[in-house]
Amino acid sequence: MIWHIFRKDCLLLWRVIVGVALLHFAQIAVLVKMGHFNSTRGLNNLVQVLFLTGMVGSAFLITAVVHQDSIPGVRQDWLVRPIKRRDLLLAKMLFVLAAVAGPILTANLTEGLPDSFPFVATFGAALSRTTYLTLAAVLPMLAFAAITKNFMEMIVGGAATFFAFAVLMLFNGDAPGLRQMVSNSSIYWIGDSSAVLLIILFAAGILVIQFFRRKTMIGRVLAGAALLAAVSTTFLPWQTAFALQQRLSPSPGASSPVALDFDASLGRLRAVPTYGSTDSARLVAFPLRVGGLADGSILAVDHTAIRLAEADGRTSDLERTGVSSLWTDNGDPESLYATIPVPATLLERIGTRPIHVEIEESLTLFGRTASYQILPTGANQQLPDLGWCKTRANDVGTAIQVRCLKPGRGPACTSVFLEHGPSGHQNPKVSSCGRDYAPFFSQFVPDSLTRFSVNLPFSDPSGRMKYLVDGPQIPESHVVARVYQRQEHFTRHIVIPSVVLKDWLQQ
DSSP: HHHHHHHHHHHHHHHHHHHHHHHHHHHHHHHHHTTTOOOOOHHHHHHHHHHHHHHHHHHHHHHHHHHHSSSSSOOOOOTTOOOHHHHHHHHHHHHHIIIIHHHHHHHHHHHGHHHHHHHHHHHHHHHHHHHHHHIIHHHHHHHHHHHOSHHHHHHHHHHHHEEEEEHHHHHHHHHHHHHHEEEEETTTTHHHHHHHHHHEEEEEEHHHHHIIIOOHHHHHHHHHHHHHHHGGGGGOOOOHHHHHHHHOOTTTTTTTOOEEOOOOGGGOOOTTTTTOSSSSEEEEEEEEEEEOOOOOOOEEEEEEEEEEOOTTSSSSEEEEEOOOOEETTSOOOEEEEEEEEEHHHHHHHTTOOOOOEEEEEEEEEEEEEEEEESEEEEEEEEEETTTTEEEEEEETTTTEEEEEEEEEEEOOOEEEEEEEEETTOOOOOOOEEOOOOOOOOOSSSSSSSEEEEEEEEEOOTTTOOOSSGGGGGGGGGEEEEEEEEEEEEEEEEEEEEEOGGGBBBBO
């Protein structure tokens, strides 16, 4: 009976199936058209529109197939026959896998295979993305459709759910002390995965209750509970989430030589490009001497928690997600700053008095795993860590553009620069870390490829910037791309017995 129900649904809805599948393939076609260098704003916007339209179309298709044999009510044909409820549920799930998830998987495979990417990597990335979309979006859509009788109920229920979610997130953001540190950090995947897991459990419960017990009101209550449970994952304590991340470290013990100590001789911080003071808070930066960090390593600050203890026993706890990294091959290898915004009112009260400070730094150690040389122009190379890479000079001849496509996850961190072969001169490095510590590939949009992009300037028409490797030297130069991978997540505690906050304000 499962096959007969599935075949009936396909015959009735084949036009919608084809239309939604074409939306997914159209999105992939635009991405193929964009290739390595044709990433214009118009095409990027078109990809976003096609993705959203495809997801809305998938929701419409899922709702339509469920409503072919609606669960609420007492006049349905499947009740009169009767049809086994297990068969009905399995038939609808088979339809969703074949008609909704199937085209998404096929479209992602279609994008990767013609580009000569390895089949295993391409299929693994496409399957991973499709699985994530199915669990995080398609399955909840199926459960939500099961507790509605018709499209009008689906639309009203969807609008109510969206409004409730927006209100909950609004109160979440305004609530005192709820900083959503995990959600806005490199371990965001823990909160997201927790939310997805809860949604899967609630969705499974709704499907069982609806198809086997037909308890629509209970199913709707469970849908509301699923929304609350998903939002509650934004309140995960940092210490709990980071402890889980530590257990997933690829190389436990790699950070043992790394030591951090307060060192006043390093002086005050003069500038932090990504974070500064505001009218309501001033940035305080404690200089830390770093020891035991090997050459070719990166020390990334994921989270900083600081406790300020006054002489009368009162304490103030401050925290924020980290934004700084220490590159031993791209800057000062000896120091970094523990920076924290201190409310102006608190600084006014205790800023000039000696206080006791305790700092807890949540850190990640990266190590260099590979280094590649790429032609500065006309390159068309397949590299293990970066994927399919191409290079060219930009339209005005002032920079080298490096673009790489790779199925699945890209490198954790990269450092890229121009190097002149005969002299060994190097231009300034362009370094970045993706800061996504998830142990699996879960890219939601736009597809299953990771895109690596960097521009390496070698000329400044204004004359204000001089480069060691300039235009005439480009033919004898190459692009060097260094790749880094995670080794260990760890914490370090620093105690400063007595310090005056205003002595360490950002200059």
